[in-house]
Amino acid sequence: xxxxxxxxxxxxxxxxxxxxxxxxxxxxxxxxxxxxxxxxxxxxxxxxxxxxxxxxxxxxxxxxxxxxxxxxxxxxxxxxxxxxxxxxxxxxxxxxxxxxxxxxxxxxxxxxxxxxxxxxxxxxxxxxxxxxxxxxxxxxxxxxxxxxxxxxxxxxxxxxxxxxxxxxxxxxxxxxxxxxxxxxxxxxxxxxxxxxxxxxxxxxxxxxxxxxxxxxxxxxxxxxxxxxxxxxxxxxxxxxxxxxxxxxxxxxxxxxxxxxxxxxxxxxxxxxxxxxxxxxxxxxxxxxxxxxxxxxxxxxxxxxxxxxxxxxxxxxxxxxxxxxxxxxxxxxxxxxxxxxxxxxxxxx
Amino acid sequence: xxxxxxxxxxxxxxxxxxxxxxxxxxxxxxxxxxxxxxxxxxxxxxxxxxxxxxxxxxxxxxxxxxxxxxxxxxxxxxxxxxxxxxxxxxxxxxxxxxxxxxxxxxxxxxxxxxxxxxxxxxxxxxxxxxxxxxxxxxxxxxxxxxxxxxxxxxxxxxxxxxxxxxxxxxxxxxxxxxxxxxxxxxxxxxxxxxxxxxxxxxxxxxxxxxxxxxxxxxxxxxxxxxxxxxxxxxxxxxxxxxxxxxxxxxxxxxxxxxxxxxxxxxxxxxxxx
Ligand SMILES: Nc1ncnc2c1ncn2[C@@H]1O[C@H](COP(=O)(O)OP(=O)(O)O)[C@@H](O)[C@H]1O
Ligand SMILES: [Mg+2]
Numbered sequence: 211x212x213x214x215x216x217x218x219x220x221x222x223x224x225x226x227x228x229x230x231x232x233x234x235x236x237x238x239x240x241x242x243x244x245x246x247x248x249x250x251x252x253x254x255x256x257x258x259x260x261x262x263x264x265x266x267x268x269x270x271x272x273x274x275x276x277x278x279x280x281x282x283x284x285x286x287x288x289x290x291x292x293x294x295x296x297x298x299x300x301x302x303x304x305x306x307x308x309x310x311x312x313x314x315x316x317x318x319x320x321x322x323x324x325x326x327x328x329x330x331x332x333x334x335x336x337x338x339x340x341x342x343x344x345x346x347x348x349x350x351x352x353x354x355x356x357x358x359x360x361x362x363x364x365x366x367x368x369x370x371x372x373x374x375x376x377x378x379x380x381x382x383x384x385x386x387x388x389x390x391x392x393x394x395x396x397x398x399x400x401x402x403x404x405x406x407x408x409x410x411x412x413x414x415x416x417x418x419x420x421x422x423x424x425x426x427x428x429x430x431x432x433x434x435x436x437x438x439x440x441x442x443x444x445x446x447x448x449x450x451x452x453x454x455x456x457x458x459x460x461x462x463x464x465x466x467x468x469x470x471x472x473x474x475x476x477x478x479x480x481x482x483x484x485x486x487x488x489x490x491x492x493x494x495x496x497x498x499x500x501x502x503x504x505x506x507x508x509x510x511x512x513x514x515x516x517x518x519x520x521x522x523x524x525x526x527x528x529x530x531x532x533x534x535x536x537x538x539x540x541x542x543x544x545x546x547x548x549x550x551x552x553x554x555x556x557x558x
Numbered sequence: 559x560x561x562x563x564x565x566x567x568x569x570x571x572x573x574x575x576x577x578x579x580x581x582x583x584x585x586x587x588x589x590x591x592x593x594x595x596x597x598x599x600x601x602x603x604x605x606x607x608x609x610x611x612x613x614x615x616x617x618x619x620x621x622x623x624x625x626x627x628x629x630x631x632x633x634x635x636x637x638x639x640x641x642x643x644x645x646x647x648x649x650x651x652x653x654x655x656x657x658x659x660x661x662x663x664x665x666x667x668x669x670x671x672x673x674x675x676x677x678x679x680x681x682x683x684x685x686x687x688x689x690x691x692x693x694x695x696x697x698x699x700x701x702x703x704x705x706x707x708x709x710x711x712x713x714x715x716x717x718x719x720x721x722x723x724x725x726x727x728x729x730x731x732x733x734x735x736x737x738x739x740x741x742x743x744x745x746x747x748x749x750x751x752x753x754x755x756x757x758x759x760x761x762x763x764x765x766x767x768x769x770x771x772x773x774x775x776x777x778x779x780x781x782x783x784x785x786x787x788x789x790x791x792x793x794x795x796x797x798x799x800x801x802x803x804x805x806x807x808x809x810x811x812x813x814x815x816x817x818x819x820x821x822x823x824x825x826x827x828x829x830x831x
Contacts, residue, residue, distance in 0.1 A: 303672050303830055323578070323675040337670035341589070350585050354674035402674075 252279040254406055254437060255300060259309035262295045262461075269295040271461035272309060277406070277439060282432050285441040286448040286544060287458035288556050293441035294334050296458075297410045300439065301331045314405070327355060330404030334411045334441075336391050340384040344375060344394055347383060348401050355402040362401065369397040373427060389420025396427065407431065409440040413447060425450065443556055445544035457544075457551055464551040469544055476550045477542035478505070480520035484527065484534040485512045497530045507549055516546070578676045582684020583691075585671070590688070601696045604645060605638075605703040612764075613637050613709060627766065631711065631795060638709035639718055639794035640763035642700050643786035646693050646726035651754050653689045654730040655746040658737040668829060678825035682734060686727065686818065693726040694719065704794075712796025721793065721807070725786030728810040731817025735824045757783045762791075785809050 255277040262270035270292040277283050285293045298304035299311060302322040311318055313325045338347055345366060352362035370376045373393035378386065383394065392412065399407060412428065413421040428451055432438060442448050448455050449469045457464045457472065465472055486494045491513070498506050498515060504523055507514040517523040520539030527534065548556045590597075617633035628636045661668040671681055697719050704710055737746070760770065761783040767775055778784045789806040792798035 298831075301673055303669075305830060323677060326673060327675040329673075331673040333669065333673065335666065337666040337673075339665060339667050339670070341665070346588065350588060351670070351674065353584055354581050354671055354676055356581065356675070 253277070254279050254314060255439075256312045257309065258311075260296070260299065260306055260311050261308035262292070262299060262304065263307040268461050270299070273456075273458070273461075273463045275456055275463065275466070277437070279405075279437050280435050281453045282438040282440070282451055284439075284448045284452035284455035285458050286443070286445065286452075286455050286548070286556070287441075288443050288548075288554070290460075291443075291458040292461040293443075293458055294410050297333075297408055297439070297441055301329060301333075301408055302326050327402070328405045330399035330402060330407040332392075332395050332399050332407070332409045332412060334414070336395055338383050338391055338394060338398070341382070343380050343382055344370065344386075345379045347394065348398055351398045352401045357402065365401055365403075369400055372400075372430075373397040374423070387420070389416050389423060392416060392420070392424055393427065396424070406437045406439060409438060411441055411443070413442070413444065421447075445548070445556055449544055455544075457548055459548075459552045459554075465547065472544060472547045473542045477546040478516040479518055479542060480516075480523075481540050481542050481546060482515040482517060482520045482523045482527070483512050483536075483538040483540065484515065484532075485536045486532075486534055490532075494532050494534070497532055498527070501526050501530070509555070514546070514549075516542070578680035579683035579687060582671060582676060582681050583687040585667075586685060586688035590692075597692070598695070598699065601699045602703065605641065605700045608641050609634065609638055609703065609707045609709060613707060627769075629795070629797075634707060634709050635711055635795065636791070637764065638704045638707065639715070639790040640787040642697060642704065642718060642722050642794075643725045643783060643790045644758050644761075644763045645700055646697060646722040646786065647729050647757065647783050648754060649693055649696055650689060650726035650730040651733060651750060653692060654685075654733040655737045655749070656743065658685065658734055659740055659743050659746070662738060662828060663743075672829045678829045679822040681829070682738075682818070682821050682825045685734065686730060686821075689730045690723055690727060693723040697722040710794055712794060714796050714798060715794040717798075718790040718793040721786060721789050721810075724807065724810045724814065725782060725790075728782040728786070728813040728817070731814045731821055733817075735817055735821035738821070738824045738828050757781055762787045782810055782813050 253276050255275075257273060257275050259272045259274065260270060261268065261272050273292075273296065275283075285291075285296060287293055295304065299306050299318065300313060302313070302318040302325050305319050314328060316325050318325055339350065342350065348366045348369065349359075349362055352365070357365075366379075367376075370379050373396055375390060375394055375397065378390065383391065386394065396409075396412070409428070413424050416424065425447065428438065428440075432451060438451070440447075440451065452469060454466070454468050455472070456466045465476060467475065484494070484498075491508075495506070495508055495513060498504070498513060501515070501523065503517065504526075505516040507516070515523050515527075524537055524539065527537070545556055548554070613634035617637065620628075620633040625631060625633060625636070668681055672678065676684075700722075701710075701715065701719060704715070733749075736749075740746075761767070761778055761781055763783075767778045767784065770778065785806040789798065789803060792802065
């Protein structure tokens with residue numbers, strides 16, 4: 211089902227609406243595989259020194275980022291990094307405490323209603339009306355955007371097909387599973403055919419199977435050219451979906467780039483994971499530190515050896531006389547980038 | 559252009575009734591479709607019980623005693639318009655506390671609506687509009703029952719309908735401002751027990767407040783319910799004067815407007831953290 215067709219084709223139309231906002235994003239390398247036919251990159255969101263303060267606490271501490279039309283942009287960071295606070299500011303339901311934020315070239319504090327009319331929001335916590343049916347939820351939401359009943363009806367049919375909830379259309383929301391509720395929230399956010407879809411932790415709390423269904427739907431949206439902003443603390447989610455992302459920690463942006471760029475810049479191509487007997491680990495750390503051309507990270511249950519060539523490193527480990535219980539060579543991931551940048555792990 | 563202002567100082571402009579509020583009003587209507595039959599039934603039962611038991615039953619004792627202190631009308635005719643205003647107050651209490659609190663705390667439908675073009679003030683006015691509609695429906699039913707009981711003396715009683723609605727709104731507006739800020743719902747029961755019930759009993763619904771000790775009489779003049787009761791009564795009895803009506807309506811309107819001002823602020827503070 212080709213669902214939000216307008217989202218994909220909306221570029222020229224919207225560009226015509228906001229000519230002053232067409233700008234070239236310099237220094238952005240286009241990810242391979244994404245053939246870019248748009249020379250002019252239209253900036254939809256621009257943040258400079260964006261800050262959110264709760265009392266004395268700086269939840270978002272002066273971040274800069276830009277979102278261009280058609281891309282999938284992610285905020286990757288652990289709990290409490292300030293991702294939701296940032297998303298709520300973008301969604302115009304939380305006034306910035308400082309810095310500058312422009313969405314479609316508009317000011318979120320004074321132009322909230324007109325900006326929100328062009329956004330779709332999937333908040334971290336579901337806000338479905340569980341007392342109403344699936345269909346009624348879409349109807350109410352569509353009416354909030356001032357859509358006509360027949361328009362809502364037609365879109366509801368398409369959207370419920372898209373999120374695989376067509377058979378549940380007239381059921382109450384309350385008994386639906388977590389994954390279904392999440393998909394319904396996504397469908398609801400698309401009823402207004404938004405130019406940007408905001409997804410705050412779209413799969414947190416779902417079981418693996420339900421997560422994959424949501425990922426699959428988001429991947430389709432991405433392929434249709436819908437502009438997505440998502441937050442996540444799952445590095446696989448960020449790696450699979452995001453064209454470009456920022457690594458966020460304690461209210462600040464630690465790094466920015468495509469997943470491949472980030473890995474190239476902050477990690478090595480390969481990682482050798484070694485497990486030792488508890489009493490041998492300390493001694494192993496000392497010996498591994500002397501290996502040439504590697505960097506090591508010591509975790510509670512294993513040691514990570516960062517290297518360009520995992521096999522060569524493993525051979526070196528053997529030559530030192532170390533006998534790990536298990537060894538595994540894998541490619542670097544965003545988890546490694548995060549560990550490198552912050553000294554901590556993403557998920558715990 | 560730079561947002562040098564703090565978040566609290568910066569707010570979206572409109573805080574008056576707008577077409578957006580009508581969208582929120584429609585949301586409440588959609589919800590109401592599932593429960594309206596029950597509420598109309600209880601809206602009918604309530605005046606029948608009160609007018610039967612107190613207006614006719616208790617009233618026969620009062621009337622036998624002589625009703626000079628009631629202005630020479632039967633107790634039923636004295637009581638009924640007061641009950642009309644009191645019923646509006648009680649409905650406003652129920653409608654503007656738990657549903658508001660539930661929308662922001664349990665169901666989170668307010669947060670959902672806040673992510674759409676609607677502003678917090680639209681959510682407030684949308685619900686106030688719905689409350690006004692329910693007050694009007696309930697008051698119409700009440701007036702029909704009153705007429706059936708023979709408790710009406712003047713065609714001016716028609717004007718008691720908007721007065722009853724306004725009495726309800728004078729309670730609803732400040733209560734909404736309070737309910738949206740609550741972290742727990744325990745306060746509502748306290749308001750009901752120590753606010754609404756005493757007002758119901760001592761604001762001139764059952765006996766003229768001239769019967770109250772002189773020291774606490776001024777207290778009754780401050781409460782919105784007394785103004786609603788007195789005006790509804792003089793309209794129903796056909797004794798209202800324009801000057802008196804203006805004072806009562808003005809007072810109730812002022813409370814509604816002040817309550818709405820604070821409610822818009824409170825909605826904004828709660829929904830735009
Ligand atoms: N309304 C609020 N009042 C006070 N503190 C808040 C509020 N919202 C978030 N915070 C704090 O700000 C920090 C960042 O929160 P959040 O943006 O939700 O992070 P994330 O979404 O990355 O987990 C957390 O420490 C959180 O406790
Ligand atoms: Mg969050």
